[in-house]
Amino acid sequence: MGLSSRALIWYFLVGAAIAIEDYCSLNVYNNNGNEMQFTKEATNEEFAIVGKFKELHCCAKGYRSIEWYKDGKIYPWELSLSRMVLFPESANQTIYTQIVTEDDAGNYTCVLRNDTVVHAHTINLKVFEKLPDDPKITYISQDKEIVLGESMRLFCEAFAGRIDLPDAHNEAVWRKQLVNGSLLEVPDRLQQEKITREDGQTFGTYLVFPAVHEQDYGTYTCVITKPGNTIQKRVSVTEKVKVVEYVDPNPPPIKEILFFSAALALLLTAAFILHRQFSLKFQIWLKDSFGPSEENDGNINDVLVVFAPKDAELALGVLIPNLESRFGYKCLYKEFSTDISNWSLELARDSESSRRIISVISPAAVNETWASSNLYQALKQLQTIGQSKLICVALKELPASKNETKNSVGETLSSLTRSMNLILWERSKDSKFWLNLRKHLPPKRRLDNVSTELVQQTGDNQSRLNSKPSECSLDSLMV
Structure with a gap:
C-alpha cells in the first residue's frame, strides 16, 4: 500500500511537470520574427484554493533573461512570502507550487530583458479558502478591429475549481450573438479549441478565424458554465479599413537627385572659389583680348x-x-x-x-x-x-555719416x-x-x-x- 501511494505521488508530480513544460509551447501566436515578445495571451488575474496545485506563466521568446518579483521583491522568496518556485525546464517562464497557502496571494511580475528592450507583466493571484460559487475570469479578449481576410483568434478562460461529479463539468464555449441578443453556434469553418490546466481547475476556449469574412463581424459571447452557475462575456469584432499606401509608378530618383545635388553644391562651391580668385583676372583678359x-x-x-x-x-x-x-x-x-x-x-x-x-x-x-x-x-x-x-x-x-547733407536733387x-x-x-x-x-x-x-x-x-x-x-x-x- 505504501509503495502504491509513493507511485501515485510520483505519477502526479511527473504529470504536473509535463503539463507545466507543455503549457508555453502550446497554442502560441502564429507570428514571425525573433524580437522579444509574449507568445500567448498573458492573464492579469489568477485564482487558487488553499492546499491545491497552482502555476503562473509568462510565455515569451527572444528574451535573454526572465526575472520574477513578488510584491516588488525579487525571486527567490522566503516561505513566509511565497512558496512559488521556478520551473527550470520551461526556461524560467513558469513558477508553481504543489500546495498553495494564503501567503502566496499577491502581485507577481515577470520582467523580460534582452540587450535593448525590457518588458514587464503583472499577475494578481487571489487565494480562496474554499471554492467560490461563481467562475472567476482569468482572461477575456479585448474588442477587436480586424482587416477583412486576416486571421484572428478570441480567447476566454476562467477558474472554477475541479468538479468531481461524474455528470457535471466546467465548460467555456463561444457563440455568435445576434442584434436581438439571441445566441447562435459559430460556423463550422471557425475552430473552437478547448484547453484546461491545473488538473481542470482553470479552463478556456480559443475561437480561431483562419481568415475573417464579411459575415464574421459582430458580437461574440463566451458562455462560461460551472454546474449551477453560468456567466457570459462579450467581445465585439469590427472591420478595420486597410490603409493602402500609394505607390508612385514613377518614383522620383532619390539617389540620382542626391548625387546631382551634391555635385551641384561642389560645382557652385568651386565656382565661388574660382570667382573669388580669378574673376578679376578673367575679366581683364576678356577686355584685353576681345574688348x-x-x-x-x-x-x-x-x-x-x-x-x-x-x-x-x-x-x-x-x-x-x-x-x-x-x-x-x-x-x-x-x-x-x-x-x-x-x-x-x-x-x-x-x-x-x-x-x-x-x-x-x-x-x-x-x-x-x-x-x-x-x-x-x-x-x-x-x-x-x-x-x-x-x-x-x-x-x-x-x-560715413547717417545724416549726410543732400543737394537740391537729394544726392549725397x-x-x-x-x-x-x-x-x-x-x-x-x-x-x-x-x-x-x-x-x-x-x-x-x-x-x-x-x-x-x-x-x-x-x-x-x-x-x-x-x-x-x-x-x-x-x-x-x-x-
Whole structure:
C-alpha cells in the first residue's frame, strides 16, 4: 500500500511537470520574427484554493533573461512570502507550487530583458479558502478591429475549481450573438479549441478565424458554465479599413537627385572659389583680348594722372611707373590746384586728349579737410570732366555719416560715390588694387612681360618710400 501511494505521488508530480513544460509551447501566436515578445495571451488575474496545485506563466521568446518579483521583491522568496518556485525546464517562464497557502496571494511580475528592450507583466493571484460559487475570469479578449481576410483568434478562460461529479463539468464555449441578443453556434469553418490546466481547475476556449469574412463581424459571447452557475462575456469584432499606401509608378530618383545635388553644391562651391580668385583676372583678359580697341580714337594719352603736390611720391614713384612699364600705358600727369572749384576748367584740355583720368583723392587734395562737404564738391568737379573716363583712387576711407547733407536733387556723397569708379588704395592688398584699376583702363592687345624689369627699375624708388618716409609719404596719407 505504501509503495502504491509513493507511485501515485510520483505519477502526479511527473504529470504536473509535463503539463507545466507543455503549457508555453502550446497554442502560441502564429507570428514571425525573433524580437522579444509574449507568445500567448498573458492573464492579469489568477485564482487558487488553499492546499491545491497552482502555476503562473509568462510565455515569451527572444528574451535573454526572465526575472520574477513578488510584491516588488525579487525571486527567490522566503516561505513566509511565497512558496512559488521556478520551473527550470520551461526556461524560467513558469513558477508553481504543489500546495498553495494564503501567503502566496499577491502581485507577481515577470520582467523580460534582452540587450535593448525590457518588458514587464503583472499577475494578481487571489487565494480562496474554499471554492467560490461563481467562475472567476482569468482572461477575456479585448474588442477587436480586424482587416477583412486576416486571421484572428478570441480567447476566454476562467477558474472554477475541479468538479468531481461524474455528470457535471466546467465548460467555456463561444457563440455568435445576434442584434436581438439571441445566441447562435459559430460556423463550422471557425475552430473552437478547448484547453484546461491545473488538473481542470482553470479552463478556456480559443475561437480561431483562419481568415475573417464579411459575415464574421459582430458580437461574440463566451458562455462560461460551472454546474449551477453560468456567466457570459462579450467581445465585439469590427472591420478595420486597410490603409493602402500609394505607390508612385514613377518614383522620383532619390539617389540620382542626391548625387546631382551634391555635385551641384561642389560645382557652385568651386565656382565661388574660382570667382573669388580669378574673376578679376578673367575679366581683364576678356577686355584685353576681345574688348574694342581705343588706340585710333584720336587721343594722345592713355591715362591722365592728377594728384595733389603732397601725393607726388605716390603718383610719380608708384602709379605712373607701374602703368607705363608694367602695363604699357602712355601717361600724362598734372597736379591739382588748391581751388577745388577750378578743377574742371584746369583739367579740361588735358582730359580731352586722354582716354582715362586717374584722380588721386587724399586729405592733401581737399586742403586737409576730410569732410563729406569738401569731398562731395571735389568729386562733382571731377565728374563734370568726364564720368565715363574717371577713375578715383582714394588713399583713405571716405567719411560715413547717417545724416549726410543732400543737394537740391537729394544726392549725397554716398550716392555719388556709388555711381563712380572708386578704388581704395590698400598696401596690404596691392595685387587686388592693380586688378581693380586695370579693369577700368583701355584694352591692351599686347602686354609687355616686364614685371621683372619693373622690380629692377622701381626697386630703388619703392625702397626709398618704405624705408625713409617723408612728410608726404604714402604711410602718412594712410593715417
